[in-house]
Amino acid sequence: MSTLDVPTIIAAGLDDWRPLVHSLHTRYRTGDFATGLEFVVDIGAAAEAANHHPDVKLTYTHVDIQLLSHDSGGITERDLELARTISDLAAERSLEADPSRLTTVEIALNAVDKDAIGPFWAAVLTGDPGAYATDEVTDPTGQVPLLWFQPTESRTEVPPMCFHLDVWIPVGQLPARIEAGVAAGGRIFDDSESPSFVVLEDAEGNKACLCTVMDRD
Incomplete structure (x- = not known):
């Protein structure tokens, strides 16, 4: 089955969901563990019926x-x-989606x-050197974030900037997240690729990219 582009995904009208990186995400506020567990059982039954299985994380207050x-x-x-099926199940239980809190x-x-x-x-992150492929390290157990390698000719920054975080958020949250970072003592380093990504830096020059799925292949 072919993958869908971002405009098609957005046009689907899935108000509870947001595309982040290469997948769809949502968070439902459940309020307590028992309600969340019952909801997860509903999701499991729907996944089995569809023969398509999501990754689900259950906590005390949300799923x-x-x-x-x-x-x-x-x-x-x-x-x-x-x-759509999961959104219908959530509606039956009067569970409210909170996609504004999503981050990868x-x-x-x-x-x-x-x-x-x-x-x-x-090897350091997963115990398996074979977890490196092409240009990234992926943990099949999902315990550590993906690590990808950004090509560089040399490290010319002083001090050299080797690591940075890519923080994927829903596109509608980008202005607020930038505002929060600047208000907390950071500054905009580069917004020329917005809304695809905006580079912020802290007071000592350490950088982070706020990323969205917009304007990407």
Whole structure:
């Protein structure tokens, strides 16, 4: 099944859901563990019926859900259909979605020769050097954020900036997140690629990218 582009996903009208990186995400506020557990059981039954299974995280106050067609490498019509079903199940239980709280973090490392250092970081982060492939380290257990390698000719910054965080947020939250970062003592370093990403830096020059799915291939 082919993956869908961002305009198609947005046009689907899934108000409870937001695309982040290559997957669909939502958070439902449940208020207590028992309600959340019952909701997760509902989701599990719907997933089995659809033969399509989301990643679900249950906490005391909320349930986080991620949808992705792993065999296609992105969001497909299957994910939209299951998202609609899950939204209907939440509505039946009067659960409120809170997509404004969604965030996904990736780590970026400047690398002159990514193949020389990739297996090391895969071994350190996951215990398996084979977790490095192409230009990133992916933990199959989902315990650590994805690490990707940003090509660089040399480290010319003083002090050298090797690591930075890519903080993926819903596009509608970008202005507020920038405002919060600046109010907390940071500044905008580069907004020339907005709304795809905006680079902020703290008072000592450490940088982070606020990223959205807009204006990307």
